[in-house]
Amino acid sequence: xxxxxxxxxxxxxxxxxxxxxxxxxxxxxxxxxxxxxxxxxxxxxxxxxxxxxxxxxxxxxxxxxxxxxxxxxxxxxxxxxxxxxxxxxxxxxxxxxxxxxxxxxxxxxxxxxxxxxxxxxxxxxxxxxxxxxxxxxxxxxxxxxxxxxxxxxxxxxxxxxxxxxxxxxxxxxxxxxxxxxxxxxxxxxxxxxxxxxxxxxxxxxxxxxxxxxxxxxxxxxxxxxxxxxxx
Amino acid sequence: xxxxxxxxxxxxxxxxxxxxxxxxxxxxxxxxxxxxxxxxxxxxxxxxxxxxxxxxxxxxxxxxxxxxxxxxxxxxxxxxxxxxxxxxxxxxxxxxxxxxxxxxxxxxxxxxxxxxxxxxxxxxxxxxxxxxxxxxxxxxxxxxxxxxxxxxxxxxxxxxxxxxxxxxxxxxxxxxxxxxxxxxxxxxxxxxxxxxxxxxxxxxxxxxxxxxxxxxxxxxxxxxxxxxxxxxxxxxxxxxxxxxxxxxxxxxxxxxxxxxxxxxxxxxxxxxxxxxxxxxxxxxxxxxxxxxxxxxxxxxxxxxxxxxxxxxxxxxxxxxxxxxxxxxxxxxxxxxxxxxxxxxxxxxxxxxxxxxxxxxxxxxxxxxxxxxxxxxxxxxxxxxxxxxxxxxxxxxxxxxxxxxxxx
Numbered sequence: 001x002x003x004x005x006x007x008x009x010x011x012x013x014x015x016x017x018x019x020x021x022x023x024x025x026x027x028x029x030x031x032x033x034x035x036x037x038x039x040x041x042x043x044x045x046x047x048x049x050x051x052x053x054x055x056x057x058x059x060x061x062x063x064x065x066x067x068x069x070x071x072x073x074x075x076x077x078x079x080x081x082x083x084x085x086x087x088x089x090x091x092x093x094x095x096x097x098x099x100x101x102x103x104x105x106x107x108x109x110x111x112x113x114x115x116x117x118x119x120x121x122x123x124x125x126x127x128x129x130x131x132x133x134x135x136x137x138x139x140x141x142x143x144x145x146x147x148x149x150x151x152x153x154x155x156x157x158x159x160x161x162x163x164x165x166x167x168x169x170x171x172x173x174x175x176x177x178x179x180x181x182x183x184x185x186x187x188x189x190x191x192x193x194x195x196x197x198x199x200x201x202x203x204x205x206x207x208x209x210x211x212x213x214x215x216x217x218x219x220x221x222x223x224x225x226x227x228x229x230x231x
Numbered sequence: 232x233x234x235x236x237x238x239x240x241x242x243x244x245x246x247x248x249x250x251x252x253x254x255x256x257x258x259x260x261x262x263x264x265x266x267x268x269x270x271x272x273x274x275x276x277x278x279x280x281x282x283x284x285x286x287x288x289x290x291x292x293x294x295x296x297x298x299x300x301x302x303x304x305x306x307x308x309x310x311x312x313x314x315x316x317x318x319x320x321x322x323x324x325x326x327x328x329x330x331x332x333x334x335x336x337x338x339x340x341x342x343x344x345x346x347x348x349x350x351x352x353x354x355x356x357x358x359x360x361x362x363x364x365x366x367x368x369x370x371x372x373x374x375x376x377x378x379x380x381x382x383x384x385x386x387x388x389x390x391x392x393x394x395x396x397x398x399x400x401x402x403x404x405x406x407x408x409x410x411x412x413x414x415x416x417x418x419x420x421x422x423x424x425x426x427x428x429x430x431x432x433x434x435x436x437x438x439x440x441x442x443x444x445x446x447x448x449x450x451x452x453x454x455x456x457x458x459x460x461x462x463x464x465x466x467x468x469x470x471x472x473x474x475x476x477x478x479x480x481x482x483x484x485x486x487x488x489x490x491x492x493x494x495x496x497x498x499x500x501x502x503x504x505x506x507x508x509x510x511x512x513x514x515x516x517x518x519x520x521x522x523x524x525x526x527x528x529x530x531x532x533x534x535x536x537x538x539x540x541x542x543x544x545x546x547x548x549x550x551x552x553x554x555x556x557x558x559x560x561x562x563x564x565x566x567x568x569x570x571x572x573x574x575x576x577x578x579x580x581x582x583x584x585x586x587x588x589x590x591x592x593x594x595x596x597x598x599x600x601x602x603x604x605x606x607x608x609x610x611x612x613x614x615x616x617x618x619x620x621x622x623x624x625x626x627x628x629x630x631x632x633x634x635x636x637x638x
Binding site for chain 2: 016018019020021022023024025027044056057058059060061074123125127129130131132133134135136137138139154155156157158
């Protein structure tokens with residue numbers, strides 16, 4: 001561990017992440033079809049609709065955290081199901097099959113009690129997509145915590161997505177994202193690490209995630225500098 | 232000043248850096264876009280705007296246009312309608328003529344490149360005669376092919392299948408094809424004559440020239456005179472609104488050289504508006520971008536009541552100007568207008584009338600909706616996002632089997 005103004009042993013290297021959605025051609029026009037297709041599609045489709053869609057097109061207000069909940073509420077007019085889908089936290093599972101099982105379980109239970117299945121209007125079907133991704137190493141790196149804080153305010157939202165949302169899946173075994181992991185490994189700072197890791201990304205747009213991280217880091221740095229001056 | 236530098240204060244420095252970074256990774260590539268008209272319609276506009284950006288990024292880009300006679304464009308218009316779901320009566324002779332015109336153009340066009348992007352069905356058969364001239368052939372479909380006429384799609388599918396990839400504007404337009412299909416949303420250019428900021432004097436000068444008075448709130452629809460844009464439904468909605476609230480309707484339409492159906496629909500619209508002094512119909516030349524811009528900025532409410540729509544760039548333009556938009560729940564309009572947030576979606580002339588009345592009586596809601604709409608366009612539907620997606624796709628095209636490429 002080093003002091004916050006000292007260079008970290010390994011600088012934080014920002015990545016840029018670009019996705020192009022790929023429609024699979026599979027659709028669901030009612031809840032049974034959604035359930036059936038959820039059983040069949042590959043994991044990349046789940047990945048896309050659970051959080052990657054936020055890179056493709058993000059609603060101006062985060063009402064529901066994943067595409068399945070959004071569709072259940074708006075197209076299928078099943079708000080209760082939308083609430084149940086919203087409660088699924090994909091980052092809490094070990095692997096894709098567990099995530100799939102959780103989705104299927106919610107649907108089976110919901111359908112069990114449903115007296116009849118309605119069809120959505122034409123044009124409002126669920127269109128299953130996946131995405132192709134290009135990840136580039138950015139020129140932006142941060143050697144120290146103040147540099148890191150300044151860089152987060154400048155990099156693209158795709159970097160914020162990659163390091164704070166996508167990373168939660170990649171680092172699910174240690175329950176961290178790229179940002180909090182780097183701070184932990186380089187500087188310790190358990191309070192800041194816990195605060196960043198505690199951001200509930202379900203309720204924040206990418207812009208809001210960026211602002212929240214910058215605010216947390218700035219406050220923490222100010223606090224630590226204040227402490228240093230007093231001693 | 233180059234175009235990317237002018238875009239930077241609007242989209243942000245990070246976005247421009249990203250484009251430069253992606254283009255650098257891609258290296259020097261030759262790219263040719265092909266379509267069927269240099270003027271009129273959303274595709275020609277996108278191409279006009281995107282070509283200078285490609286060249287600034289170091290991609291050697293050109294734009295080729297196929298030529299055809301009147302009967303060729305009649306076939307392609309019928310084909311366009313059939314692909315959007317209208318029953319067609321296209322004879323085998325007409326299809327043969329369509330193929331022949333493509334063949335003739337193949338002898339004339341220079342498509343030597345790394346990537347050729349063929350826009351829409353008109354030039355789709357060029358690949359049959361020119362395949363070896365380019366490394367990758369991409370078919371870019373801008374139209375709503377969610378429920379195409381089976382016979383015409385089967386005809387077109389034989390040739391589209393030979394491309395290396397297809398691009399659609401909406402996931403429900405995707406088809407059963409043997410190659411990767413990608414989703415790229417179209418875009419607008421905030422610097423273009425149609426979208427740049429205008430002074431109040433510039434706006435007033437256009438209104439004076441076109442004879443549009445601002446004595447009542449203006450409801451505007453800008454679109455070609457095309458049955459899928461439902462101008463007659465807009466007039467019907469307007470008549471319903473007028474029973475309750477005073478306002479005026481302006482229907483402004485451009486001409487496209489590849490649309491022979493326009494004059495007939497225009498005549499029908501004129502007939503429907505007869506005897507109504509508060510309906511103004513403006514048939515504007517295809518290059519009237521400045522006039523369209525001023526009309527959109529002067530309008531109080533903008534309508535795009537399409538029944539079928541590829542994407543609906545007029546909706547994007549209106550949103551970018553911070554206007555409240557009411558759109559038909561069709562194609563890409565559904566993607567842009569998030570009901571109650573960025574606009575209103577409607578399903579009938581009655582629904583359209585009802586929402587117009589609502590917005591006329593709630594200007595504060597109209598204002599708030601316009602602000603959210605503009606922000607939404609800034610994030611997702613500006614030209615820089617379109618260029619970024621193409622750059623990403625070109626990187627992906629050489630690795631079609633990989634889902635993730637790390638560079």
